[in-house]
Amino acid sequence: MNMVSGRHRLLVVVAFVATFAGSLILVAPAAEAVTFAPRVITGIPAAPKEGETVYQKVVKLETVTAQVTAGRTAYLYSRLDAYDSAHVNLVDNEVICSGAGSGSAVMGENIDPPTGREDRQSISIVTRLLVEATTSGTMTCSIYLRTISLTYNVSSMTVGGELRFAGTDIKEDVSGQPIQVAQPAGSPTTLEAGKPLYISTLDRTLPTDYTEVAVIADTEFQSCWPDDADGDGNADCGSSDTSTARFTLYVRLMNGSTTCASAPVARTDVTVNDQTHHKAIPLYTKVSRVPGCDRLYAYVKAEYLSGHTGGIQGTATNLTDETPPDPKHSSWMTHAFAVPS
Structure with a gap:
């Protein structure tokens, strides 16, 4: 082919x-x-x-x-x-x-x-x-x-x-904002050996009537990034070359800096070849509310495991929604949010 x-x-x-x-x-x-x-x-x-x-x-x-x-x-x-x-x-x-x-x-x-x-x-x-x-x-x-x-x-x-x-x-957080965060636009953030990435961090104060909190984190992982690390103008990966990484969602309820409760860890390891190119990584976990613990702290830890380095894709820009040149819009890719469960 x-x-x-x-x-x-x-x-x-x-x-x-x-x-x-x-x-x-x-x-x-x-x-x-x-x-x-x-x-x-x-x-x-x-x-x-x-x-x-x-x-x-x-x-x-x-x-x-x-x-x-x-x-x-x-x-x-x-x-x-x-x-x-x-x-x-x-x-x-x-x-x-x-x-x-x-x-x-x-x-x-x-x-x-x-x-x-x-x-x-x-x-x-x-x-x-x-x-x-x-x-x-x-x-x-x-x-x-x-x-x-x-x-x-x-x-x-x-x-x-x-x-x-x-x-x-x-309901939104106590400041009146949706409990949601997205990775910014730009080139993918490189994921390489010995340098884990901490992404999609939520640090919010919950409204009083959340009795159980579900955290959802969706990550867009790109294999074989950067695709021309040596700068010779040729792609570093063939279609069957792979990138393997681990993604772990951690969620805690806190009172200031004190942890009151932790959600079960959600974790997955993925191997993505260059032909698949990029893959959606969905993670989900939930935790019961503890009285006096209003701070929600959650993040995804991305770790390189083997193969070629990969990348975390942020917000996609310049997506046209009718025949070019206008209009154009941006859409979130890697992002996380929390809802009552």
Whole structure:
């Protein structure tokens, strides 16, 4: 297979092409939750050859709405399933909210065709986030597929999934802010031997009526980063080269600097090859509230284990949501948040 390097975010400009083939479940008016049936996405653009400009295909899959109150926060959950991919293709699951509150997040991976790795031929990507209601009224959120082929072939795949408001009345911290944090924009932060990274740190004072707290941390891990460490102009990794790392979510409830309770540690080790390129790492744990302990302190520890160095991807920028050049937006990638459980 003639496959293009996984460094698609550096090689292509993204654009909106709102076309797809397949059935569509229509919900009118939009509900707070929707499950959409599998549909075939065709016309996925081939990767650009030298001197070409090619745009990602962006497909709005479904929309939900909810009535929200200013000063409260909504919790959005989405799942995008992808399979039957004709080639190695990018699969990004992006959620964008507008109206009474705005926010967006995108998580993604590359999918393999039937000739690829068996565990990469059918994938599910979860994107979830908190969105603050800045006014009272209707919040509208949509789930999008962002995709492009990593080969010089126009491609296709099948997708399905769900989008829902998992909560619409979540209280914010005592300062009036959603209990959420995201890694900033910029090049991926390199993860290398002996130098763990501490990311997605939450340090907040909880409202009084949280009796149990769930912390959710989603990390976007990129393999083979930097991809040209020696600066010779050639990629350091082949498609089968891998990066292996460990991700651990720690959560504590504290009274000042004193720890009152700790949540069970959530940990996973992942190995990502250069063909998969990047992988969404979801972590979750929860802890019961202890009287007098209002401080929530949580973070993810990322550790290099073996193989090529990797990177932690921050906020994605310059994502176009219709045909270029405008408008453009940013979406969170690596981020964490807390909700009552």
